[in-house]
Amino acid sequence: MRFKSQKIAFWFFAVCMLLLILQVTYGFIMGFARIGMDGLHDFIPFNAARATHTNLLVVWLLTGFMGAAYYIIPEEADRELHMPQLAWVQLISWVVVGVIAIVGFHFNWWEGRKFLEIPRPLDYLVVVNVLLFLYLIGMTIWNAKKHSTTQLVLFFGLFCAALLYLPGMIYFDNQTLDSYFRWWVVHLWVEGVWELIMGAILAFLLIKLTGVDREVVEKWLYVIVGLTFLSGILGTGHHYYWIGTPKYWLMVGGIFSALEPLAFLGMALWAINMYRKKGKDHPNKLALYWTLGCAIMSFVGAGFLGFAHTWPQVNKWTHGTLITAMHGHMAFWGAYGMLVFAVIAYALPQLTGRKLFNNLSGYLAFWSANIGMVGMTGALAVAGITQVYLERKLGLDFLAAQKETEVHFIGMMLAALLFTFGVILFIYDFIRHGKPNDEAIVAATSAE
Ligand code: HEM
Ligand code: HEM
Ligand SMILES: [Fe+2]
Numbered sequence: 001m002r003f004k005s006q007k008i009a010f011w012f013f014a015v016c017m018l019l020l021i022l023q024v025t026y027g028f029i030m031g032f033a034r035i036g037m038d039g040l041h042d043f044i045p046f047n048a049a050r051a052t053h054t055n056l057l058v059v060w061l062l063t064g065f066m067g068a069a070y071y072i073i074p075e076e077a078d079r080e081l082h083m084p085q086l087a088w089v090q091l092i093s094w095v096v097v098g099v100i101a102i103v104g105f106h107f108n109w110w111e112g113r114k115f116l117e118i119p120r121p122l123d124y125l126v127v128v129n130v131l132l133f134l135y136l137i138g139m140t141i142w143n144a145k146k147h148s149t150t151q152l153v154l155f156f157g158l159f160c161a162a163l164l165y166l167p168g169m170i171y172f173d174n175q176t177l178d179s180y181f182r183w184w185v186v187h188l189w190v191e192g193v194w195e196l197i198m199g200a201i202l203a204f205l206l207i208k209l210t211g212v213d214r215e216v217v218e219k220w221l222y223v224i225v226g227l228t229f230l231s232g233i234l235g236t237g238h239h240y241y242w243i244g245t246p247k248y249w250l251m252v253g254g255i256f257s258a259l260e261p262l263a264f265l266g267m268a269l270w271a272i273n274m275y276r277k278k279g280k281d282h283p284n285k286l287a288l289y290w291t292l293g294c295a296i297m298s299f300v301g302a303g304f305l306g307f308a309h310t311w312p313q314v315n316k317w318t319h320g321t322l323i324t325a326m327h328g329h330m331a332f333w334g335a336y337g338m339l340v341f342a343v344i345a346y347a348l349p350q351l352t353g354r355k356l357f358n359n360l361s362g363y364l365a366f367w368s369a370n371i372g373m374v375g376m377t378g379a380l381a382v383a384g385i386t387q388v389y390l391e392r393k394l395g396l397d398f399l400a401a402q403k404e405t406e407v408h409f410i411g412m413m414l415a416a417l418l419f420t421f422g423v424i425l426f427i428y429d430f431i432r433h434g435k436p437n438d439e440a441i442v443a444a445t446s447a448e
Contacts, residue, residue, distance in 0.1 A: 001350045003074045005081035007436040010351050011091055012067025013344050017427050019060035019098070024420055026053040031416060034402075034409040044106060051105045051117040057332060058115065059098050064340030065197055066094075066133055069158060071347045072204050073137045076151035077144030082136050090132045097125045113178070115186050116168045123169050130162045149218040150203045153225065157196030164188050176244035183239040190331070191260055191302075192232040198298070198339050199224040202271060205291045205346055211279035220270045227266050231259035238310045242319060250312045257310045261303030264335075271295035284349060284357040289366050290342035297338055297370065301330030301377070317392050322405065323384035330377040341369075341426065352433040353440030361425050369422025375415025383408035 001007070029040060029049045038046075074081050081087060101118045104110060110117040118126070134155075141147065141155055168185035172178040203221045207214050237253020271292050282288065305327040309318045318324070345362075349355045356362070383405040391401035 001071075001075075001347075001436070001440050002442065003080045004438055004441065005084035005087075006071050006074050007351060007438075008081070008084060008087045008091070009067040009071035009347060010436040011088075012063050012070060013347070013430070015091065015095060016060045016063040016067060016340060016344075017430060019056050019063060020423065021427070022102075023053055023056035023060060024416075024423065026056065027416060028413065031409055031413045035406045035413070047112075048105050048108075048110075051110055052102055054115055055101065055105070055117055061332075061336045061340060063094070064336075064343065065158065065201075066090075068201055068340070068343040068347075069133075069137050069154060071343065071351075072154060072201065073140050073151055076146075076148045076154075076204070077140050078146055079140065079144055082139035082143065086132065087136055090129060090136065093125070093132075094129050097122055097129060113168075113182055116182055120169065120171075123165075127162075127165065127169075130165070134159060134162060148214070149221055150200050150207070150214075153196055153203070153221055154200035157193050157198075157200060160193035161189060161197065164193060179243045180240065180245060183236055187236045187239055188232070190335070191235060191257075191306075192228060194336065195228045195232065195263060196225055198294075198335060199228075199267065201339055201343060202267060202291060202295060205287065205342055206271060206274045208346065209282045209284065209288045209291060210274045210277065211282070212274045212277050213279075216277075217274060220266075224263060224266050224270065227259075227263040231256050231263060235260045238315065241312050241315055254310070254312050258307060260310075261299065261307050264299040264303035268295045268299040283355065284346060286357045286362045286366065287342060287346035289363070290338055290345045293366065293370065294334065294338035294342050297330070297334030297373075299334075301327065301332075301334035305330055305377070317388050318384065321384050321387045321391075322380050323388065326377050326380035326384050329380060330373060333373050344430065348430065348433045351436035351440060353437060354433050356429060356433055359429070361429055365422045365425035365429065367422070368418050369426065372415050372417070372419025372422055376412050376419060379408050379412035379415055383412070 026044075026049050029044055030046060030053060032038065033041070033046050033049070044052075070081060070087060101122050104119060104122075105117065109119055111119055137155060137158070141151055144151075164185055167181040170181060172181070199221050203217050206212065207217050210217075233256075234252055235257035237249040238257035240249035240253055272295070275288070275292060309315050309323055309327065345357075349357055386405050386408065387401050390396040390404055391398060396404075
C-alpha cells in the first residue's frame with residue numbers, strides 16, 4: 001500500500017465477505033428445498049431465497065469491485081483518494097440500501113424480474129450511491145499526474161456498468177420490451193462491461209505479480225476490450241431467441257455469442273503468457289494462484305459452458321433449465337468471484353503489512369473452493385440434462401421432472417460443502433491479517 005486512503009478498500013472487502021457468507025446460506029436453503037426439505041417455506045419461500053441468493057451475489061461482487069477500485073485507482077493515479085471520508089459515507093449507505101432490499105424480499109417487496117428484483121424506489125438510491133462512488137474515483141483520476149491504460153479501462157468499465165443499470169429502470173407494460181431491456185443490464189454487464197473491469201483488474205495484478213513491463217501487459221488489454229465489444233454487444237441476441245423479438249436474432253445472436261469465448265480465451269492465454277514471461281518471483285504466490293485461476297476458470301465456466309448452450313438449436317431445449325444454473329454458477333464464480341478473491345489475496349498483505357501468504361490454509365482454501373465449484377457444476381449439469389430429457393423430450397410435467405433431480409441436488413450440496421469449506425478458510429485467513437494500518441505504507445519502488 002502506498003497511500004493512507006487505500007485503507008478504505010479493506011472495509012469494502014470485509015463487507016464483501018460477509019455478504020458472500022449470507023449468499024451461500026441462501027444457496028443451502030434452496031438446496032434443501034430442492035431435496036424436499038422445505039421447512040422454512042412459510043418464512044423464506046423459494047422465490048424469496050432465490051432473489052436473495054442472486055442479488056446478494058451481484059452486491060458482494062460489486063462491493064468487491066468498489067474495494068478493488070479504491071485500492072487500485074490511488075496506486076495507479078499516484079495520489080491519495082479524493083475525499084476519502086465520503087468513501088465511508090458511500091460504503092455505509094450502500095450497505096443500508098442492500099439490507100433494506102434483502103429484508104424487503106422476505107416481505108414480498110420485489111419486482112419479479114430475475115436479477116433485477118430490487119424495487120424501483122431503491123434503484124434511485126443505488127443510482128445516487130454509485131454516482132458518489134464514480135465521483136470519488138473519477139476525481140482521483142482527474143487530478144492524477146499519470147493516466148495509465150489500466151486505470152482508464154477500470155474507470156470506463158465501472159462507468160458503463162453504472163450507465164447500463166438504467167435500462168432496467170424503465171417501466172414497460174409489455175413483457176417482450178421489458179425482457180428485451182432487462183438483458184441490456186444482465187447480459188451487457190457480465191458479457192460486456194464487467195469484462196472490462198475484469199481485464200483492468202487482471203492487468204493490474206499481472207503487472208504487480210509477474211513484473212512484466214506495463215506496456216506489454218496493457219497492449220493485450222486493448223485486444224481483450226476489442227474482442228469483448230466485437231462479440232458481446234450483438235451476442236445479447238442469444239437472449240432474444242424466444243421472447244417475441246424478430247427472427248433474425250436467432251442468426252445474429254447465435255453467431256456473435258459463439259464468438260464470445262474468444263475474449264475469455266484471450267484473457268486466459270494472456271495471463272498464462274505473462275506468468276511465463278515473468279521477470280521476478282513475487283512472494284505472494286497465492287495471489288498469483290487466484291489471478292491465473294480466475295483467467296482459466298472464467299474461460300471454462302463462461303466461455304466453454306456458455307458456448308455449449310448458446311446455439312439456438314441447443315438453447316431451444318436447455319433454455320431456462322438447470323443447464324442455465326450450471327453455467328451461471330461456474331461463470332460467475334470463475335470470472336468475477338475469483339477476480340475479487342485475487343484482488344483481496346493481493347491487497348490484504350499490502351494493507352495490513354502482514355505477509356501471511358504462503359500458508360497451508362490459503363492453498364487449501366483455493367483448492368477446496370475450486371474443486372467444490374467444479375463438483376457443484378457437474379451435479380447441476382447432470383440435473384440439467386435429466387430435466388431436459390424428462391421434461392422436454394418425454395413431456396413429463398415440470399414438477400414431476402424436478403422431483404427426479406432431487407438426488408443430484410444431494411450431490412450438489414456435498415460439493416457445495418467443500419466449496420463453502422474453502423470460502424471459510426479464505427475468510428479465516430482474511431481475519432488473521434487483522435486491520436489495515438499506516439505502518440504498512442511503503443515507498444513506490446518497494447510497494448510491489
Ligand atoms: C462471466 C461471464 C458470464 C456470466 C457471469 C454468465 C452468467 C449467466 C447467467 C447468470 C445466466 C442466467 C441469466 C438469466 O436467466 O437471467 C446466463 C445465461 C446464459 N448465458 Fe451466460 N454468463 C457469462 C458468459 C457467457 C458466455 C460467454 C456465453 C456464450 C458463449 C453465455 C451464454 C449464455 C446463454 C446462451 C444463456 C441463456 C440460457 C438460457 O437460455 O436459459 N454466457 N449466463
Ligand atoms: C455454496 C453453496 C451454494 C448453493 C447450495 C447454491 C445453490 C443454488 C440453487 C439451488 C439455485 C437455484 C437453482 C434453481 O433455480 O433451482 C442457485 C441459483 C444461482 N446461484 Fe447458487 N448456490 C451456491 C453458491 C453460489 C455461488 C458461490 C455463486 C456464484 C459465485 C452462485 C450463483 C448462482 C446463480 C448465478 C444462480 C442463478 C442461476 C440461474 O439464473 O439459473 N451460487 N444456487
Ligand atoms: Fe448472455
